[in-house]
Amino acid sequence: MIDHALALLEMHDLPSWEKDAPLRREMERLRDDVRGYQLAAGHDEGRACRKAAQVSERADRIRAFMANKRHGAQAINGWGFASRGHRYEL
Structure with a gap:
């Protein structure tokens, strides 16, 4: 899982x-x-597990x-309306 996160961080074709x-x-x-995970991994196993999650x-x-597939303020709410101040395009 940490390897997947590191692969995301190495991406160069991100939008501006x-x-x-x-x-x-x-x-x-x-x-x-x-x-934070890398620091915790060497000292405290419990904290490293929480950081990994x-x-x-x-x-x-x-x-x-x-x-x-946005969540929170960027997504449509349960009634099919866009959140205030945000526009959702299909």
Whole structure:
């Protein structure tokens, strides 16, 4: 799972900040999470497991972003309306 996150971090064909800022923010957070995992792996096994789960969740979210399957404010709510301030295109 950490290897998949590292592969995501090595991608060079990412959209610019202007085109997809949420994806770029998630990539920065993933980079921080991977560093945290690497530090925790040498000291505390329990903390390393929690960080690994966090890295895995964030990597899954990034893959969903890249497949245009957004969650939260970027997605349509349960009634079929776009969230306020966001536009969802099919």
